[in-house]
Amino acid sequence: MAEVKTGDTVRVHYEGSLEDGRKFDSSLDREPIELTVGSGQVISGFENAVVGMEEGDSRTVTVPPEEGYGPHDPNLLHKVDREQVPDEIDLQVGAQLQATDRQGQVIALTVADFDDSTVTLDANHPLAGQDLTFDVKVVEIVK
Incomplete structure (x- = not known):
């Protein structure tokens, strides 16, 4: 089965939460998001999390501020x-x-x-300076 690589277009479901467990975003109640890995459509830590996954794979990843919305300035x-x-x-x-x-x-x-x-x-992004945890599932590798 094919693994996600940079340049692939993928459809993923995700749920994002903070260190205290509060959810800040989720695609579970709507269509999966579609993104091209490496295009900068989403934060780099999210893109990096899907690289190497296959269709149907799920993973939980914690994204540090440097790969998310940056440190709080x-x-x-x-x-x-x-x-x-x-x-x-x-x-x-x-x-x-x-x-x-x-x-x-x-x-x-x-x-x-x-x-x-x-x-x-x-003027910082509301999630700046925070570790973000994502539960990610690759629904489809579109190519």
């Missing part, structure tokens, strides 16, 4: 005046916001902290 924490956040936004720690940078790119932000005068926004 404290330089991506930004403190802004509370007035810069529109009044209609219900501020809560963990709330996801969007902003536009000077080049017009949309940036995802997470509220890290706030008080009466400032809001601390985190």
Whole structure:
């Protein structure tokens, strides 16, 4: 039977969880995802996990931050005046916001902290700095 190699297009089911067991994503309630291994469509640790697997194989792999969403970068924490956040936004720690940078790119932000005068926004990916565990099953090697 053929093994998955770089350049192959595969269909996989997965379930992702954090060190504390909380699930952060899963394909189990929808169609498997399709990706071309080595194309950078998903994090490198996920791609590396499927290399060498065969159709029907399952595996559990833990992906370190360096092969996931990177380490948590404290330089991506930004403190802004509370007035810069529109009044209609219900501020809560963990709330996801969007902003536009000077080049017009949309940036995802997470509220890290706030008080009466400032809001601390985190531009790191929400999974940055975390070990990610994936249960992966190769459903099909499309080629």
